[in-house]
Amino acid sequence: MPTLFIRTILVFSLMFAVLRLMGKRQISEMQPFDFAVTLLIANLASIPMSEPAVPLFYGLVPIIGLFIVQRLVSYASLKSEKLRKLICGHPLLIIEKGVVNESVMRAARYSLTDLTEQLRLKDVFSLSQVEYAILETNGSLSVLVKSAEQPPTCAQLKVETQAGSPALLLAADGSVDEFALARAGMSRETLELLVKKAGIERMEDCLFAVWNGGALHIQKKRAKGAQGREEALFIDTGAGRSAEEDGRRAGKEGKKGKKGKAGKAGEIGKSG
DSSP states (O other), X not given: OHHHHHHHHHHHHHHHHHHHHHOSOXXXXXXXXXXXXXXXXXXXXXXXXXXXXXOHHHHHHHHXXXXXXXXXXXXXXXXXXXXXXXXXXXXXXXXXXXXXXXXXXXXXXXXXXXXXXXXXXXXXXXXXGEEEEEEOTTSOEEEEEOGGGSXXXXXXXXXXXXXXXXXXXEEETTEEOHHHHHHHTOOHHHHHHHHHHTTOOOGGGEEEEEEOSSEEEEEEOOOTTOOSOOOEEEEEOOTTSOHHHHHHHHHHHHHHTOOSOOOGGGOEEEEO
């Protein structure tokens, strides 16, 4: 029994490492070749794990061999357009200028049910809305709706906007992410001051703290046995001031013993 357990751990570790090295694409986004290699690796890995009589070496070598083949083919397809089309195929134009290409759908064995289902996943509920639809080599459908169905952009409305940035999860379940803090240009001390400003005395009591570049979204952990709705707190640092400056201001207010609401740039809002 211990031998079987150790074999399972070794095979799983190798399989996991191989799949990680193959790339970060999801199963639904894999090319047919990559998907076939993944299935073979999974099948080969199950043999030495379930059959102790099979030497472990017989299971590990084929997995490593498939990985090497996959890497070589991937590298060769990057260098050769013809090889890439041979292995991955090429995109198919399912809908062109609002007209469904029946012959293309028949060749791809793609039914109208499949088409309408994929369109619904793209939030398109009528074929009349579609200008172009392309069946990609990984099986996904790319859709371009007609111009009359597209929402207006800020450029078309002549509205000036500032480029946004991804929200950063600075703290989760009381644990602070130092990398996210560095990305936000904020120190741990500043975060702790802002959390205290929201009425949370200890970082351990903070369920999460999310920084979106202009405001800090904080929620406190629910106490054991507590009832009622949780409250989300928002600390607006203002467009003209950084989080560091807001944190320093919060620290000064705390030292002076001030209580109540902060100024307009440090206002805390509550939502259920």
